[in-house]
Amino acid sequence: MTVQITSRAARRREAARDRARQRALILGGGRTATVAACAALVLLTVLWLAPMVWGLLTSLRTEQDAVSLPVALLPENGFTLEQYRSLFAAGNIQLWMVNSLLVAVLVTLFTLVVSAPAAFAMSRLPFRGRALLAALTVGAIMVPPQLLIVPLFQQMVALNLVDTYAAVILPQLVMPVIVFILKRFFDTVPRELDDAARMDGASNWRLFTSVILPLSRPILAAAAIFVFITAWNNYLWPFIITTDPALMTLPVGIPNILNAHGTFYAAQLASSMVAAAPMIIVFLFFQRHIIRSVATTGLGGR
């Protein structure tokens, strides 16, 4: 235990030294530059935190206090958890959270299952039309998925899949950017490894699962995090394809129930905070991983 604490302290000291070095390199030793940079950072941070803080504070008010004029910083009736209590008592929000988790996990899993072998084939296997398929995949990145909602909806009606998990999940598996990023990474794995594996009599699948995939863990993790975030927050398609509240995901469900109740600001904001909480909590724990994943995937694996 003690050892861990010292090592953590040492790491922290090292990070502080790195930061000081960085500061000297970028800002020079100048006091004016440091103060100006600090002030700008603090200003931007306050601006960027304020909307959520205000939303959170309002969600802790009574409905009267949320709409009393002028809006006081400290509410007349004090802060209360009343909104959250009634939200959870109604029960739907727990259900939507489970749905969101289920959908996001399945989309992530299946997207990788669909994308990784295809990326491997495009990177390694000599089949006819390989270049064309790779080019089509890049082209598909440019197609806005929102454009397909009408024909996709028609298709789901024809297949009798409206209001099913399958209809929510399946179209979300089309993520050409993930195929592109994985192919790009597989391309960098040295061919000598393939030859060595093949000398040992490995089949293509064996090469894929025992050589390429284990070497690709970081990029697979980055892709998985990116897909998960996208699926968790996806709004338009789940909104169109679900009418049954029992199948809705968090972003789709929340405005729905509130329309039925009329406009209650404090209650609305409480449900918004609950919808936001899981991802924020995950981010607090895995900040580095998430930041690296989004940066890598966002830049197309560069």
Add this chain to the structure above:
Amino acid sequence: MSAPARTRIPQRTPEAARPRRARRAIADASWTFLLPFVLVYGAFLGWPLLSGLWISFTDLALNGAGGDFVGTDNYAEALGDPLVWQTVGNTAFFTLITTVPLIVIALAMAVLVHAGLPGQWLWRLAFFMPFLLPVTTVALVWDYLYNDDFGLFNQVLGVFGGDGLGWLTDENVAMWSVAAATVWWTVGFNFLLYLAALQSVPDHLYEAAALDGAGAWARLRYVTLPQLRTVTVVVILLQVLASLKVFDQIYLLTMGGPGDSTRSLLLYIYDLGFTGYRIGYSSAVSYLFLAIVLVIAAVQVWIAMRRKA
């Protein structure tokens, strides 16, 4: 990731080394790797693209009525539809007023965070966290901020003796309000891309600048910004394409109103299909939109390539 050590086995072509045994035929076949991909992309990308194209030449309605081939009537109607032109204009305007701040503010945030001031964790959390929020949360939080009576903005304006604005209810203001909420929500993504790019700027450039006596401003101007040119081209490409596709936050904040002042092209396509039930016409407008997107993407890629050459 660490590069694996090279093996000492002499190079041979895999084809020559592979014994031809029947039981391995399945395990080796390329199609087994491509099957799930081809099925999923065929069913949920290729098929809707083709059937949507067909539908765009018919008068099909959402309830299944119609469906007769009408040639290019839908396209002709779209080109003469003033709402198509207005929503194209709205989308272009939204793209312009979001892309500029989304690049400039993201760049400023990344440069400031990269300077190595204490509190890294907090800055990253503040700037990136909104990107992780579901659009519903963003819309409800900003809807309350923008409220004419109880919203924070008009309350603050009131304190300073101002009249307050119809943030989402005034035709001249609403698009700016939607854009501001969008900038707040998505700037974290560009911020991360810039931060990643900054981390690969080599230290020796700053050391050389320091030797030349460059201050903080000169280092930013002559070292940092020139090093970010390549990533800026990528960020602009991604941002323009993302802004053109705006739907969710407009739908939730204003439904395209007041009037049609915030109706984006995608919102109009949705309205035509799901509210107006005219999916033939809606599909035709979709394909015009796809054409616009592809042309813009092609132009941007062409510019990027020419810069590189």
